[in-house]
Amino acid sequence: MEEHHISAFIEYANSIAIVAFALSGALTAGHYRLDPFGVMVLAAITAVGGGTIRDLIMGVEVFWLSRNDYIYSIVITSLITMLFVRRPSHVPMQLLLVVDAFGLAMFAVLSAQKALDYQMTGLMAVIMGTITGVAGGIIRDIICNQIPLLLRREFYAVVALFSASLFVIFESLGFSENFSLFVSMICGLVLRLAAIYWGFSLPAFAIDD
């Protein structure tokens, strides 16, 4: 595949991930009865929060700063959600979960790639991938006054960790960047979908009083 095909793919994938996470933020906002601006704020934080924290920690320009299209995607996603969704039954939840799983795997792998591009170690690349995958959702849940479900019962953070690690391993084994990107993303996606389908969950670490 040629270079510009890959970057076009990455571009699309990134946008889909942004929209998926914005949708998840907007739906959560509806559950907690935020006003329209609250909906947009929550959608934006969920969609770009993880990548923003990653970029601040890496010390590079925040990714959405020089581009208006990410912001437009979030606003449009919020508006469409508010116009068309009135009950959870209006949302094709299966589709949402698949789209969110795709976003999670994409964000994790693309962030690991970004970290390696900036000469960070493999360990740091995995951490950047995990931060990008989970931080937006953690802040969304914090604002809505919940203990983040994704740290508790869902097989979620581990998917970000797994797909970012896979990418780093493939890269260090000398595979082509295409191969590493696609395969690690798809493995992450499959793991997350399998976890949803069969209801995987990790045992809780519980200290009983």
Place this chain on the structure above:
Amino acid sequence: MEEHHISAFIEYANSIAIVAFALSGALTAGHYRLDPFGVMVLAAITAVGGGTIRDLIMGVEVFWLSRNDYIYSIVITSLITMLFVRRPSHVPMQLLLVVDAFGLAMFAVLSAQKALDYQMTGLMAVIMGTITGVAGGIIRDIICNQIPLLLRREFYAVVALFSASLFVIFESLGFSENFSLFVSMICGLVLRLAAIYWGFSLPAFAIDD
């Protein structure tokens, strides 16, 4: 008006906004029975949290870092609040709301101006204005374990968005910076005060289970 008059005005306005937001943080701290250092921490986060996040995202020096006077204002505001306020009835709530409204409009417009000064797009200037206006209050409410009211019922985030947008529009129409600053600030202030007086609120976006 001469250049140094404007910058003196901006200086004063910024300080009033800091004090107003610090007061709001300190009063919230009293409601949740924090200890004196907790009161100062909450006052500081409310007052400078939004501007700090704005500066981190913009990649410029955090605004309070090279100046001690912002910190002194926050400490003094916290001390005075703790000394003189024992009941909500001790606070002239109407005055507080007006001062807070002034702070909100000032922060939003001055942040939009700062973003344009750094060659950011109008959209980003509006976003920086909104972040500065609302982020401190959101973190204050998060620490106190509440779903931020300003995302739910209050006509608040929209005021930041409105006054920052107005400033960007005036600037793009070629009005003088003075005019743009004053008029957009005053319009934001009036909108917020009208919302308080007549009890405007936006309809909640509610997804019913």
Place this chain on the structure above:
Amino acid sequence: MEEHHISAFIEYANSIAIVAFALSGALTAGHYRLDPFGVMVLAAITAVGGGTIRDLIMGVEVFWLSRNDYIYSIVITSLITMLFVRRPSHVPMQLLLVVDAFGLAMFAVLSAQKALDYQMTGLMAVIMGTITGVAGGIIRDIICNQIPLLLRREFYAVVALFSASLFVIFESLGFSENFSLFVSMICGLVLRLAAIYWGFSLPAFAIDD
């Protein structure tokens, strides 16, 4: 004492502080029944959250970015906690409080030193020390949906403020860096341990409805 002895001491002290705070995060995670990855995320945020915010605000490279050993310490601390702790009675709480107090005093003093090294004012050095001492614990409590105890009843933020201030005062009086580091750390540690032993607490600032 020779230069490399000091830096070796600082190195060890920093690592102990990281482990102490990671342990505190992991134990809190067990109380709220997070899954193993949630435990690691919470341990990491508690351990490096304060220093990360300090470095972002100071505009310097985040301290754990170029070093893998901090991350390994956190992962190992989390794993050991999950393997061996099943009841709070399994944790020697007295030891934990002492280790945490040591971490608090170390983080506060070392951060004040870092700030002075970067030519910041004494006031900013004290603020950086306080942020580093308390921010990780505040975020830990926010994620677990609690109003941070350290802002409410514990004699905690004041210890960070006190030991960072002491360091700045000693430095400005021209004492050697060794002396300033050790004495301010030990005074902070003693103050915290005394507060735990005799149950000091600051009076709450309460606004009654």
